[in-house]
Amino acid sequence: MEEGEQDRNIRILHSGVFSPLRRWGAKWSLWPCHFVTSCCGVELAHAFACGFDGERLGTLNMGISRQANFIIVEGTITRKMARALRIVWEQMPDPKFVNVIGACGQRGGIFWNSYNITRPSEIVPVDFFVPGCPITPESLLRGVRAVQEKIEGKERTTIKFNKVELPSGGELEERTVPTTPKLFAPTPEIKLDVKRSVDWDFGKELKDLLRKGLKGLYESITITDVNRIAIRATQEKFMEVAQRLKDIMKMDHVKNVNVIEVPHERKYVMEYMVSSYSVDELMPVIISLFTEIGREAEPEFPSLTSLWESANYSEREMHDFFGIEYKGNKGMNGKFLLPPEVDTPLRKDFKIEEEQYVFDEEAPITTPIKLPPDLVMPVPEETLEAAEENDEMVACIGPHHPGSGHLRWIMRLKGDAIVEIIPDPGYVHRSMEKLAENRLYIQNVPLFERANISDPFNMNLGYVRTIENALKIEVPERAKYIRTIMAELSRIGAFFYDCGIYSLFMGHSTGFMYAWAIREMILEAVVRMTGSRCTPSFIIPGGIRRDISDYVLDMTDNFTSAVHKRLKKYEDIFIYNPVFVARTKGVGVLTREDAIRCGLVGPFLRASGIDYDIRKVAPYEAYDKFDWEVTTGDAGDCLGRFMGRYEETKQSLSILKQAVDVVKEMPRGAVISEEALGEYKEASRDIKGHLYHAYGNLVLPKGEWTTVTESARGTVLYSIISDGESNVPYRVRIITPCWMNLRGIIEASKGERVADFWAIYGSFGYFPPEADR
Amino acid sequence: MMELINTLISTMMSNQVSIPLAEPILELLRDIPLVGEMIALILWRPIFAALICPGLTVGGILLLFFPWIERKLCGRIQWRVGPHEIVWWLGGLIQILADTLRFLFQEVIVHKDAHKHYFLQFPFLSFIAFLLPLLFIPAGNIVAIESPYAIQIMLALICLFPVFILGLGWASNSRFSFIGTVREAFMYFAYEVSFIIAILAMIVLYGTSDMVSIVDKQSIWGIALNPIAALAFFIAAAMATSRLPFEIAEADQEVAAGPHVEYSGIAFGLIYVMCYEKAYVLSGLMTVLFLGGGSAPYIPVITDLLAPLLGDLWGAMWFVLKTIIVMTTLFVLRTIYPRYRLDQGLSIGWGAMLGLSVIALALSLALVAGGVIVI
Structure with missing residues (x-):
């Protein structure tokens, strides 16, 4: 940020003869430029979908920076994204305003000591911060209101923080969260092939x-x-x-x-x-x-x-x-995920800031980012040369583009046909694998959940299952069923998330609204179960945090039948829309061989005719107790991929119904395995107050522990390497489905028309924060 | 000199718009010197048509409120509210006014790769070009220029639209505007031919291209006589105004608004209303050709009461009402359809649409030759 930029735009509005008109116009016409930077974008979309409808305030989401006057920075700004943020800000005409939403944008949030995080307030002048991880749509709209009032000249702060002196010692000391010291083994023994006698x-x-x-x-x-x-x-x-x-x-x-x-x-x-x-x-x-x-x-x-x-x-x-x-x-040659200035961060001699539980006034945060003077996003030389030679055009889509998501696509175009697409990911790379090496096992639960907040339970479940697998913990039956309910809710939610985005890519805003209205219902159920819309961290090693009430079960049951009515409307307006079918049928075909070659996962693999679903192949939780089918198709085109997931969602609804019926009949009891809790057995119905006591010192047996879980978009693989001594993982590897599916998008797009790219991209349900981790 | 003025005034007076309802006030005003002449000038049919209805004033009001109607209507269809908070008791009626003011006072950026002069001129020039066709559209019996070649001249002017959009895109000199411009050019040729043939079908049917007599001849509305031509015209209008499912040139998610991507401030404001203006002109033409223009249906009591009171405005009102209905239909398409791909749009234009319009022409010829319709 340069000198004098702070509040410059407010000053512009308060000068000149027409200043009252200027202020009034700017106040009621804050058009946010569609700049999705991280996972808070999910909640931003909720704020502008029909549940909350941000357009009531006159804020119309506009894709193009030249015509917008408002940036809503959605959470994490990585080093790579920082440059894009500055470019977008420079592109916008004065007067312009910036809101930063989410904890990451303020002090880095849960990723504060990552090597790839910057503070947006160092890059652009920020008018208002909205706290939360992620923020809720209500608070986002409150942020918009706050900017409106700021334009009018009223200063507004949301919450006033008062500093209090805490009395030390005594009873209070006991009640504070115990911060288990981290134990790093000085010479850890890393052995990937630890022999175990198993019944196999x-x-x-x-x-x-x-x-x-x-x-x-x-x-x-x-x-x-x-x-x-x-x-x-x-x-x-x-x-x-x-x-x-x-x-x-x-x-x-x-x-x-x-x-x-x-x-x-x-x-x-x-x-x-x-x-x-x-x-x-x-x-x-x-x-x-x-x-x-x-x-x-x-x-x-x-x-x-x-x-x-x-x-x-x-x-x-x-x-x-x-x-x-x-x-x-x-x-x-060159970096793929990382910005140019970060080298080999996962090596052990690359140290990141040590965890602090209480921030000092001037708490250190990663070194401030220096923006390059030219503000150009470089394109690889050889791409440009090859395009020049063959008389092609190079177009860069993203990271700020109405149809790009948080990554950049470099397209080589010949006329209306795509010659090649080169992905440039890493704009949301928050370095989870490095952070996980520096946190306790239990602290990594919320961390990995944030890989994909549109499908949080499956991300959560994958990590927790890896720990349970290593410690050989048997989860109580009731917890298993409830986990299944949650995983399926999350799967349905993620499908409707992708539906909405796909509709937008097809230029169909009604489809977006209808899909997100259904998603809103799912989030409501999730909120009542866990208390959080997107990041509940509810599944913990050994079970779930606490039992869910019958009232919520009834609500979930109602939801499964209520959704059918809305689904019918959604079908009519979007899925069976002749234009949609014409756009997607026979487009972006991946044959069985292609799909295997690219290593596709999940529903996109099944759409190419491979009957692979981890829920059936290696059943976990309660999936083997329900009556359901794996949906496969053999078309392998965009419509096939979409319809495959649609049918799968119907199966998920059926699983949900069956699971709810079972849980209702089940007697209440422990929802956390007592062997996992050790001496804190009384917490087996509700972990409240005992989480750190019970799990703070978790140590996994020596060796490598790998678990695959079927998340909404495919296989999520967690591989934890433990030395058997430290209470932090030695290395955690997480492979998310979108990362594997990236290759499929590239392959499917080759030789198709330009507009088909969005049909293909949308059909893969690509969620960049999940891919970049 | 005096003679000339007197002739002019007598010409004006002989061709005044009659509004019996406002007559008492007008009578008073007429006696005031200068004001009287001004009123005579404004109420002179051609000037009234150009300045008030269907020209500048009604056009301007529509441009100011139609985006709001569209946003509200889309909001309703999409299970939400749309603009609301700005004046909550009017449902956010003046939302577009705020947007306009914001655009007006915002910086206009001319980026360094743009052709500066053309970049700034085209939005303003195109605005004028879009207004000209309004001179030929009769609202009831108010029309600015009555000509036996009215439709031909209008067509020529309407066909100018894309030229300005191409100009916008070319002057912007950016990748997305380039792709968008080429798409616009392709789409232009695709709908143009069938658009003209559809209108030709109606000219054949009515046996004249004078807009006023076309309205007079529609004892049965054109849409009932030749529905195929109406369909072809409507689809062509959707293509010409870049409405979904043919919003191919300005596809937001693909080419980031295409030709308009680099415009900001009031220059964009003008472009933003341009598509509404285009829609207004084309809907007006559709009303005249297919929906009986300003001819009013007989509604007992209301017609008896209002028609004599409003005089010439009665027809104008019906014209505007029908135009708004056509426009709304055009804009609601956006909530129903996704977007076609360029090649699909082209094949519809050159295939189905061309076929439709040729069938429409054949139908017209058959109707005329068969003597079903006596002109």
């Missing part, structure tokens, strides 16, 4: 098969858990083992590419997790193939992209994080 007959068979197939190539084959096999190989033979796995075992996609740095042993552990979509028995099995390489200044490793294309983006990500050069991967 097929595993023994598989192990023999692998032994035979990989004769002389591997160092060891270990069964680490049910459905998990770890293969250790030498660096020289790594490629060959991978080739054999692909050929003999029909391992056709990579689920995860991981690097673990062990500084005191001067090594990197390079890990690939592969699995199979082609063989039914192998679907739940994840084979982890790893090797160790020396920790040199510029480490190199052969890329497996030639074998499995699905590894491509994850390898590039690891290149950003650890500086490892994957030989053979074409994306090794």
Whole structure:
């Protein structure tokens, strides 16, 4: 921010002969420019959808910065996004106003010590801050009102904070939240192939098969858990083992590419997790193939992209994080997720600020960002050259574009056809994996939930299941059912989120409103269950925080039938709209082979004809107790992907109904497993007041713990590596479905028309904060 | 000199708009020197048509309130309220006034790649071009220029619209405006031909292209005589005004408002109302061609009471009412349909629409040749 910018626009309004007219006009015509920067955008959309209808105040969401006069900064501004924010602000005509919503925009919120966070108030002059993580639509509208009053000349603060001196000692000391000290093992022992005796007959068979197939190539084959096999190989033979796995075992996609740095042993552990979509028995099995390489200044490793294309983006990500050069991967020059100024942040010698529970007056926050003087978003040289050679046009879509979301697409266009699309993600990369290495296991629950606040329960559930799996905790039956209810609510909510966005991409605002009206009902149910609209953090290791009341169960039950009526209207206006069908049918086709090659996940994989749903393949919670079907299609086009999810939502409604019926009949009892609680057994019905006592010192057994969960948009994979001593994870790897589906969008768009890109993009339900993590 | 003025005044006086309701006040005002002449000038039919109805005043009021009607109506359809808080007891009626003031006092940015002069001239120039066709539209029996070639001249002027939009896009010199401009050009050719043929069908049917006599001849409305032509005309109007599902050139989510992407301040304000203006002209034409112009249906009591009181305004009122209904229908399309792709839009224009309009022409010819309609 430059000198004298603060309140300059207010001053403009208060000068000149026509100043009363100017003020009145500006006050009632605050058009927010559609600049989605992070997950608070979900709540912003709720504020302008039919539930709250921000247009009542005259604030009409306008996509184009030149015609808007109001930026609502939605939460996190990463270093990469900071430049875009400044560009958008500069593009807007005076007088213009800025609201910052969400905790991230003020002091970084839950991500305050991330290496990629900046403060928007250092970049543009901010008129008003709205607190909350995420904010609620009401508070956003209150923020708009506050700017209106500021324009009129009234100063307004929302809440006055008074400082109080707390008496020390005594009873109060006991009641404050205990802050468990973090224990970092000085020389942690990292071992990915810890042998465990498990009851898994097929595993023994598989192990023999692998032994035979990989004769002389591997160092060891270990069964680490049910459905998990770890293969250790030498660096020289790594490629060959991978080739054999692909050929003999029909391992056709990579689920995860991981690097673990062990500084005191001067090594990197390079890990690939592969699995199979082609063989039914192998679907739940994840084979982890790893090797160790020396920790040199510029480490190199052969890329497996030639074998499995699905590894491509994850390898590039690891290149950003650890500086490892994957030989053979074409994306090794330049950064993919990270801004240019951050180097190898995931290495252990890259330290971030230590956690503080009480902020000082001048609490340090990450180093302030310096904006480059030219304010240009660079496009890779080779793209420009190639376009020049072939007489093509290069268009950059985003990050500020009405149809881009929070990432940038660089399009090479030949006439009306797309030659190539290059993604430029990382605008919402909040560095969850690094943050997780510095927090207690239980503190990471809310962190990972914020990867995707349109589908919070599944994100939450995935992480918690990994911990439960490691500690072998059996969840009480009632909690299992309630978790299923929540996961399904979340899945339905995420579908309607994507429906709304898809409608907008198709230029259909009514579809957006109808879908979000249904979403509003879901959030209402979630609020009554948990107390929070989007970020409840309700699922905890061993169960759920507290039992839910019968009244909420009744409400959920009513919801399942009420939604059908509205769904019918939504069907009429959008789904069966002839224009929509014409736009999506036969567009962006991904065949079965393509889908496997790109490593697609979730409903988008099923739309291409692969019957893979983790809820059926490796059932968790109570999914095996209900009567439901996996929906698959074989068209593989945009309409197929959309309709597949639509049918799935109907199945989800049916699961929801069945689950609610069961829970209603069930006797009330413990909802948290008593073995997880240890000595705090009395908290098994409600964890209130005991959360940190019971979970503060959670330590996972040594080894790698991997869990896959079916979230709304596909498989979410958590892989926690624990040294068995520290009460913080040594490394957490999270692969979100959108990150895997990114490759699919690129493939499907090739050769289609320009306008088809939005049909394809929308059909994948891409949620950038989830992909960037 | 005096003779000339006297002739002029007598011409004016012989062709005055008669409003019996306002006659007592007018009578008083006429006696005042200068004011009397002014009133005679304003009430002179051609001037009245150009300045008041259907020209500047009614056009301006519609531009000021139609966006509000659209936003409210869309809000209702979308289960919400729309603009409301600004004057809550009027339902946010003056919302557009606030928007206009805001645009008026906002900075106009001319970015460095733009062709400065054209960039600033085109929004203003196009505004004038959109107003000209209004001179030929009769509101009841008030019309500015009565000509046997009225429709042809109007068509020529309407076909100028896209030229200005192309100019806007070209002067903006940005990628999205470039793509949007090319899309606009493609769409222009796609709807143009069938648009003209649909109008031709009606000219054949009525046997004249004089707008006033077209209205007179519609003892049965044109839409009943040749519904196919009406349909073709309506779709072409939706394409010409860039309404969904044919909002292809200005697709917000794809090319970020296309030709308008770089405009700010009052320059954008003018462009923003331009599409409403276009819609007004085309809806007016549709009213005249298919909905009987200013001819009023007979409603017992109301007609007997109001028609003699309002005089010439009675017809004008019906014209405006019908125009508003057509405009509303055009704008409500937005809440019902998503957007077509460019090639689909083109194939509709060159395929189905062209077919429809040719069938409409054939139908007209058959009706005339078969003697069903006697002109």
